[in-house]
Amino acid sequence: MDFDFKQSTVTLAEVAEAAGVGESTVSRVLRNEGSFSRKARERVMEAVERLGYVPNRIAGTLASAGSRLVAFVIPSLSNIVFPDVLRGASGVLEANRHQAVFSVTDYDPEREEALVAAMLAWRPTAVMLAGFEHTEGTLKMLRASGCRVVEVLDVDGTALDLAVGFSNRAAGQASAEFLLKRGYRRIGYVGHDLDRDTRAGKRFGAFGETLASSGSPLVGREICSGASSVESGRLGLERLLERHADLDAIYFSNDDMALGGYFHCLARGIPVPSQLAIFGYNGLDVGRVTPQPLSTIRTPRVQTGQLAAELVVTNAPPQVVDLGFELVAGATA
Amino acid sequence: MDFDFKQSTVTLAEVAEAAGVGESTVSRVLRNEGSFSRKARERVMEAVERLGYVPNRIAGTLASAGSRLVAFVIPSLSNIVFPDVLRGASGVLEANRHQAVFSVTDYDPEREEALVAAMLAWRPTAVMLAGFEHTEGTLKMLRASGCRVVEVLDVDGTALDLAVGFSNRAAGQASAEFLLKRGYRRIGYVGHDLDRDTRAGKRFGAFGETLASSGSPLVGREICSGASSVESGRLGLERLLERHADLDAIYFSNDDMALGGYFHCLARGIPVPSQLAIFGYNGLDVGRVTPQPLSTIRTPRVQTGQLAAELVVTNAPPQVVDLGFELVAGATA
């Protein structure tokens, strides 16, 4: 069953020997740092080429500090939000010769703690996490680690070090105000597991409070177990309408869910938004191309990743950056 | 502008000192390997706890070989296909104490080469790439590296080492046969940049050949520049129909594109599939919940990631695994 591969083992010392220069010179040439002659450079490069030398960053990192590794501990890869953040960060990191490492917590704080511990063993330059809600153990480890910490996609809370995102509470409130202004009064909510996705919880909290203080409190809600998905949205709306047939608008926990709700309306011939309005969150591309553009809040996810990465590579001082969001009126509400 | 953090610098030697045992004992206890007494274990763990020691895997890897790092060099994070593969792999890797590292090539082979080189510097256990089409330089480096290589999401080609995926050519052929069997004869294609996404190119190639050899060759095609997206699909179909109003079926390069096409039909009141049939590729979840389920080919992406990771962690011999695909009849074709 086992299969053996031999590792190529060309070392810097061998390159030095082959080029007829010292190890330090090779090291300086390869990192393009310090001073060396044109001739030395040529001889080194020739030897590198000829031997097929690949530097060993494990050794380099150990010798120098600074791993140039950035660790992402994210809740999920199914929710496109996180790949978007990774995408934004990835470009900036690559341009600055940093490497991205990631693990997926599946929205489980205990798992997050274990994964953060595992990540710290790689002595990353920075750790990026979603939101501010972490276990005591996670916080303690991060504080003790001495590496930079970036909490992304939220600004409602206390940051450990850096934070880049937008206010989920403000988004929930803005969504409620928009629906109220449009005259909707019998409003329902369809969401996914709120305990795990605390940011969705914050949106929903602010949304409900805003409705309540306007005198038109939330009429009904349907919470689907499990992660958000188009299918959950469709089923959730169906179930909610069984209990509350007279709703005139639905706030969904995000665009995936909202899209499912919209499809349910299309399939059942429910006129949108005249009979039922639909409002989402995230501003996914797909929502711009549906027969009626989805009413939603567009969040700068890629930009969040980019800025987070920039703050890390420039070693910026601790700060919280609120990138804001944009309410997209769309045509479904 | 600069901000200083001091790295925690508790080392294994300090733990040994604090616990009153030798370094080797600490190392053995922490790796739970070799033999040590219950008492030694307790003293070590107590010291680790008290000092807040976090092992340094950089040093550990350098000393031992085996980085337990698995490198993913993927074309994109926007196309959900790749996050899906990562998701499948990520679970298996975490369970086996491996760490995922990734970089994004943006479908550029030159960039892929540079990123593979950067990855190899981390001496990963394995490198995962999409497909078989790589530059000579990439192939050479990978062969010389001695690390395992897994090429995923395709089986039509020559594998370097391991490969896990499905046949894109077979998928293209199956799609064509399905449409022909349903009686469609005036068939068009809407796709995205084929030079970059070679797997989409293979599907389209086989699709076209199958149509041609049936006597009903492709009537028209629209190639959208840039990456696949719902919006491209919608615009692409619109443009194609301007030139060929009499098409009766469209094959899209993937489900994102197909979804855009479907939305176009919904928006313009084009009856699907009676006037125009729509067929995609990937079997995204969203396609199952549209008012009419999307006709498509469902690919085992998460499973591909899982199996790829399993083959790596078990150090399986070189092999090509064809996971197959499932044609989903749906209701749009």
Place this chain on the structure above:
DNA sequence: GTCAAAAATGGTAGCGCTGCCAAAACAAAT
């Protein structure tokens, strides 16, 4: 209590690189 086998332990030489420093080579100015 004796002895061999097994279990537990600690010392130390690297792993491949970078950082520091002193030495050598070269350049410029007298």
Place this chain on the structure above:
DNA sequence: ATTTGTTTTGGCAGCGCTACCATTTTTGAC
């Protein structure tokens, strides 16, 4: 030719850990 300053160079000590080996302690059988 000599001095001074600048650039280039190589040697070597670690970085923190694991692998290996030698040593010590424990165990079990007689």
